[in-house]
Amino acid sequence: MNTPVQGFAGPGTAGPAESGRQADGIRRFATIWSRAVYPTTATSMTRAEFERHLIPLTERLCTALHARPFDPADAREVGSALVAAHCTSPEALPQVLGVVDAYLLLYCSDPQRLPTEEGRARCARLQHAIAAGFARALQERTRVEQESISRAALAAQAEIEKALYESQTRFRTVFEEATLGIGIAAMDGTVLDVNAALTRMFGGNAAVVLDRRVTSWVHPDDAPGVWRKYDELVRGEREHFHTEKAYHRPDGTVLWTNLTVSLLRDPDGTPRYMLALMEDITERRLLHLRLRYEATHDALTDLPNRTLFFERLEQTLSRTEAGARFGLCYLDLDGFKTVNDSLGHSVGDQLLVAVAERLQGCLAGPGQLVARIGGDEFVALVSDPRDRTEVTDLAGRALEALSTPVRVDGKELSVRTSIGIVEGPVAGLTAAEVLRSADITMYRAKAQGGNRYELADPDLDARAISRHSLTNRLPAALEGAEFFIEYQPLVRMADGCVEGAEALVRWDHPRHGVLGPDRFIPLAEHTGLIVPLGRWVLEQAVRQACEWQVRGIGGPRQLRVNVNLSPRQLHHPHLVADTVAVLQNAGLPPESLCLEVTESALIRADDDELKPLRQLAELGVGIALDDFGTGYSNLASLRRLPASTLKLDRSFTQGLQQHPADPVDLRVVEGIVSLAHALELSVTVEGVETASQADQLRTLGCDSAQGWYYARPGPPERFSEQMAVAAGQ
Amino acid sequence: MERPDWAPQGIDLSRPSVSRIYDFYLGGSHNFEVDREAARQAIEAFPGLPKVMQANRAFMRRAVRYAVGDGVTQFLDIGSGIPTFGNVHEVALEADPSSRIVYVDHDPVAVAHSRAVLEGQDRAVVMAGDFRSPQEILESAEVTGHLDLDRPVALLLVALLHFIQDDEDPWKTIAAFRDALPAGSLLVLSHASWEGGPRTSEHGRQIQDVYRTASSQLVMRRRPDVERFFTGFDVVEPGIVSMPDWRPDGPTDQEDPVVYSGFAGVGRKA
Helix, strand or coil: CCCCCCCCCCCCCCCHHHHHHHHHHHHHHHHHHHHHHHHHCCCCCCHHHHHHHHHHHHHHHHHHHHCCCCCCHHHHHHHHHHHHCCCCCCCHHHHHHHHHHHHHHHHHCCCCCCCHHHHHHHHHHHHHHHHHHHHHHHHHHHHHHHHHHHHHHHHHHHHHHHHHHHHHHHHHHHHHHCCCEEEEEECCCEEEEECHHHHHHCCCCHHHCCCCEHHHHCCCCCCCCHHHHHHHHHCCCCCEEEEEEEEECCCCCEEEEEEEEEEEECCCCCEEEEEEEEEECHHHHHHHHHHHHHHHECCCCCCECHHHHHHHHHHHHCCCCCCCEEEEEEEEEECHHHHHHHHCHHHHHHHHHHHHHHHHHCCCCCCEEEEECCCCEEEEEECCCCCHHHHHHHHHHHHHHCCCCEEECCEEECCEEEEEEEEEECCCCCHHHHHHHHHHHHHHHHHCCCCEEEECCHHHHHHHHHHHHHHHHHHHHHHCCCEEEEEEEEEECCCCCEEEEEEEEEEEECCCEEECHHHHHHHHHHHCCHHHHHHHHHHHHHHHHHHHHHHCCCCCCCCEEEEEECHHHHCCCCHHHHHHHHHHHHCCCHHHEEEEEEHHHHHHCCHHHHHHHHHHHHHCCEEEEEEECCCCCCHHHHHHCCCCEEEECHHHHHCCCCCCCCHHHHHHHHHHHHHHHHCCCEEEECCCCCHHHHHHHHHHCCCEECCCCCCCCECHHHHHHHHHHHHHC | CCCCCCCCCCCCCCCCCHHHHHHHHCCCCCCCHHHHHHHHHHHHHCCCHHHHHHHHHHHHHHHHHHHHHCCCCEEEEECCCCCCCCCHHHHHHHHCCCCEEEEEECCHHHHHHHHHHCCCCCCEEEEECCCCCHHHHHCCHHHHHHCCCCCCCEEEEECCHHHCCHHHCHHHHHHHHHHHCCCCCEEEEEECCCCCCCCCHHHHHHHHHHHHHCCCCCCCCCHHHHHHCCCCEEECCCCCECHHHCCCCCCCCCCCHHHHCCEEEEEEEC
16 A cells, blocks of 8 residues: 655656655645545545555656656546545545646656646646546446446345235235135225135126125125214224125025225325125024024924023013013913823824914914923913903914814824913013913913913912922922821721721921821822822831831731822833832732722723733732712722722711711611622721711721721821730730 | 235335435435435535545444454444445455455345445345344344354444434344354444534434435434443443544544544444
8 A cells, every 4th residue: 555656757867866856746746635635535545545545646647747749648547546536526626636737847847858838738738638537537437326326226126026026926825815705995885806715705706796886785684883884984984893794696695704894094094995804604604593593493393492482581571661561371281291191202292283383373473472381381472462352362362273173193182271371561570470470370270170261360379379389399398308108097897906007198398387198199190290209108108017017016917008099100100010119129018008099090090001900909919999989980880990998988977977877878888888898899988086986887897997086197106106005905 | 904024115216315325425426316415405404424424434444454453354234335435345355355244234225236346256245134133134144154153243333323213222232233242242333423523413403304304314322322332342442432533543633623523432242
């Protein structure tokens, strides 16, 4: 960098002293030159560096000044070299030329070789050449730099365009390959672009969608407010909205979508496009609807089910407008169980379907609904009845519709139904309360013979409620061991000895105290709970009898136990097997058990129904015909019954309590006893309360008796004590 | 919708570019009229600005030579702009022909231009990158392929940090670079300020206004903020000073007073 000046380089014959003087002149010129020019340059060189940089340039000027022949071309190079040293400012040129003009001859000319006049002329021409060279170089440099920055800008632009193209390609691919339907619409609603997935949703033809207005896709099922949201979005007041939306497809089918519409704005925030993202939920929705239908409809009859009924009932009851009323008919088929049990479930089902159809046919408008809420339980709901008549008319139509027998499998089945109606203002009622009231009222209709409707009545309800609540509590009572058994001795008239006892079930109700069988056995019979309850009684009684026998109570003769059998138990398919199992488990001989069946239950039974009793009788179990004389017994039919004992109803013995006894009663009892004995049946009398009564009955030939005269029903311990006392006597 | 990261930014040639304005200050013609117009306004607002830029270039040259003298021959020049003359690689290779240089700029035009200038030069490479993403720069193929980050590197942030706003936390970014570079690495930094020279904060405010329309905003900082850039570095002699006073090659008595505006310094990671 620091090239020392090697003397005056010009042509001629300068000696060492001369050349030293010239070198000094050149250095001094360069110093002055640098001082003038440096402030106008953009060089990053220091002043000293810049000054050294100017020395070779000064030398060239000096050489050119003295050259013969004179050629100013070299000075052009000096001008161009200054541009290369970043003297690129136009202000630099006057500084450059000014110093050359003023000092070049002074410091760099050799007057011996260059006459002053010629020197001045040459200096002027050198300045012209420097200026020309400077201008040309600056022009050249400017052109080159402009070109290079333009090229750079173009290259950068090209690179960005390539990247943009790639990113657009990527975007396009995302757009096209997306499984979501994507559509872009202008702010006037014209659809501008849709992707393949969206096209497929609409049936595969993009033309169906493109160029259409978004607003032409109004569908009757559009969610309320969705078009208001659309307008808000178009006005730029909303960024997006989401809805489930239906579209008509060209083939007439409906496309259901999960739709999100977003607003796309340009950089200054003006709404530009709408972007729709849609997912085809047609299948999912159909499935959902089907599941919803299945969840709210009864599979057998296709009527609304309990769920839907309660939904609607709650809706109806939740209305708050003044004077809002409702009506409800609760229908229960009378004796449907019998149909199911005797003709089979298939027939039962067909009957239910036919009933459902007929009830459906009774509806008078959209405010009425029929639902099946249980096995043979139907309800009709009237959402907003004009008056009570509208509801009772409906119940009347239902009874009428069911009055024609239903033909199933070639059989004509008569349908009887009991209907409980609740009708009134909705105020403050819950669905459960309404249904319970209707249920109770329905039972009242049933209790009054069935095949009728009854209107809910608060007073009657209250009574029915206790019956109803007892019924409801029965299962829990059986679970919770609230039942217990008392035993009433049966006495042989011939010698006054106890021959056994009748087991009588009691219910120790937590609220109502001890209830007799007349209070709850019919309820248990109705609900079917009699079967497990009866079985429990049988087990207890048999076990008790066994205990007495083991402990030797009753002396050498084995005590017998009498257990009541209800009609439903009688028809139970497992009666024989269960009874045998109970006896075997306890180890009690069949002869020590007597089953009491009411006369009315037995008289109606046909041969098939008597078969189980016959089997039990053949095993040795005694069968007593209970309450004999209360039904209209065909005495002749007694022959075919497997009974071994007649239990004469207490009504016959009441006349014998008087003294003297009613002669007619005496004659009747005498006749029955003789008839029974003729049929090889023993006779037991109930309700014996006095000694004379007992005497007369013995005289009349009765075999055994029970009643307060002998002993009241009591716990098994007391019975054991009594027996022990008797044995001790 | 936010533009995704992988979508490229466009170039807006209608906006003044800080690289091309800088080129104009240095007498170059690598610029367009918008750049020149902005530069003229800036010079009007802060007379003598080109001199300050020259002083900045001179500082950079001396600092590069200092680095080579210190045994650091790898250079990472961020915000390299449009190389006009006296570039880092020229100075460094003159001082030590085994030097390696990576230029980084976020202006695509500057990158394209540098690429053209560096054609045939295998000691220096250029990459598009942003100071604000140190991770991307340090893990780039250019840096990992061209520099040995196990050996000291001179990180050049010359006339760059006044284009990074306070809320972008340049201090934290420098710390990220510092932590990634080995001990012995150098931080070479110059920063615009009206402090140190004859101009006032009013001049500073005016020039900041000019840059408001440019590709990057200018923020002039005061000394304490500049000193904080050297956290974790030992500042070498003569400390953080005006550019002409940083290890001058010769007497500085003839310098235009305006070139004393701003700060320069070199720090060494301990």
